[in-house]
Amino acid sequence: MTWDWGAVADFMPYFWDGLWVTLQILVFGSLISFVLGLVWALLMRTPTRWVTWPVGAVTEFIRNTPLLVQLFFLFYVLPEWGITFSAMTTGVFAIGLHYSTYTMQVYRAGIEAVPVGQWEAATALNLPLRRTWTVVILPQAVRRVVPALGNYVISMLKDTPLLMAITVLEMLGQARLFAQQNFQFTEPLTVIGVAFIVISYLASLALRALERRLVH
Amino acid sequence: MTSGLWERVLDGVWVTIQLLVLSALLATAVSFVVGIARTHRLWIVRFLAGFYTEVFRGTSALVMIFWVFFVLPPAFGWQLVPLWAGTLALGLTYGAYGSEIVRGALAAVDPAQREGGIALSFTPWQRMKLILLPQAVPEMIPPFSNLLIELLKGTALVSVMGMGDLAFSANLVRLALQESAEIYTYILLIYFVIAFLLTRSMRGLEKKLKAGVGKAPKKKAADVRVPEGSGVS
Secondary structure, eight states: OOOOHHHHHHHHHHHHHHHHHHHHHHHHHHHHHHHHHHHHHHHTTSSOHHHHHHHHHHHHHHHTSOHHHHHHIIIIIHHHTTOOOOHHHHHHHHHHHHHHHHHHHHHHHHHHTSOHHHHHHHHHTTOOHHHIIIIIIHHHHHHHHHHHHHHHHHHHHHHGGGGGGGTOOSHHHHHHHHHHHHTOOHHHHHHHHHHHHHHHHHHHHHHHHHHHHHHO | OOHHHHHHHHHHHHHHHHHHHHHHHHHHHHHHHHHHHTTOSSHHHHHHHHHHHHHHHHSOHHHHHHIIIIIHHHHHSOOOOHHHHHHHHHHHHHHHHHHHHHHHHHHHSOHHHHHHHHHTTOOHHHIIIIIIHHHHHHHHHHHHHHHHHHHHHHHGGGGGGTOOSHHHHHHHHHHHHTOOHHHHHHHHHHHHHHHHHHHHHHHHHHHHHHHHTTOOOOSSOOOSOOOOSSOOO
8 A cells, every 4th residue: 555645745735625615515505404494394384284295295205315316406407497507506505405304304303392381371472473483482492403403414514525426626526636637546535534534523522512502 | 218228227226226235234234243342341342343433424425435446446456346345335334323323222221121131140142132132123223214215325326436326327318318307307206216115114124023022113213314423312
């Protein structure tokens, strides 16, 4: 096994570019998944099954099919329908949509965990539905689900390399490009592998600290 | 779509199923070995098993696939057939997730059961085989079922390496027809059907195993991905 530190040094500038793109995907993807997930969770609570059934079926479908194929679907099919986005935008939307079907479950559990007494108190105070949700239920529900949402952010980090398949140059994309141009595969791939382990380990430590603070 | 193209898709389904079965077997073996090792008496065994879990859970499955395809051959001087390389990468990665399930389920068995085993002077191996596992395994089925769906979705990653699985066949058809909407819809549907069948059979398995230890299954399996940071509940 030959290890060439020179190749590592040559790769580092590209690595930082890739890391920056990966973090952008992660931040925007998470935001989309947090917002869309909440929308799905709220729609699932509407009383009519004309809403809950389609939303349930679509999210179930998205959750049970591979993100990679969904990425290709959006990347190749949307332009056929006359909608064109950059690969990056498509990728961020796809990953956010995919994970929203997971965060929706998290929100649902959080909302169900709010004690019934809180609902009854809101009714007794004659709060309109909108205020019941925004000042009573959601603040309590969201606080409970932050750790679970954080776990999905870490999962999402590990799915960001999939965007390489639709030409986004995130960490793995940069590593592959560098490897193909220089015929050195070992160093860039190992560097990004270690980077993923380090980032997700640090993130899980941060999450555990956050969890402790929220509990008390 | 012509029948020739459908044949490509069927070949893809076959490769995906082979890969799914092989990597699920490897992942199960890894899950149990590493998960049980994490309850071992010796700290060094627990530490090594925990280290394995952190490393393989920490990295991305796709990065692991690249690593197995491109770094292992020059490092060790041999190259795996793509199917086995994919199996190795997926099995090791998802096995690390599975080991958390095994560890969590073992820890959830009532401590009195283990103590009873000690009082009856069972050896540690007998305790594991006769007391702990029969009670822990039925509890593992719902999270393993979710993990199996994740693994099915993970098999699509090997198409990036040019392996002719279901996702790859979609690409072939797209290039042949110069049209994507139809084939990608079919491919997504096929994945969904496979996932549905897997969920169903895992639910049947859970029922059977729970009946074996005198427990009724819960009405609906929790439909969330295995949480990471904290142990699996």
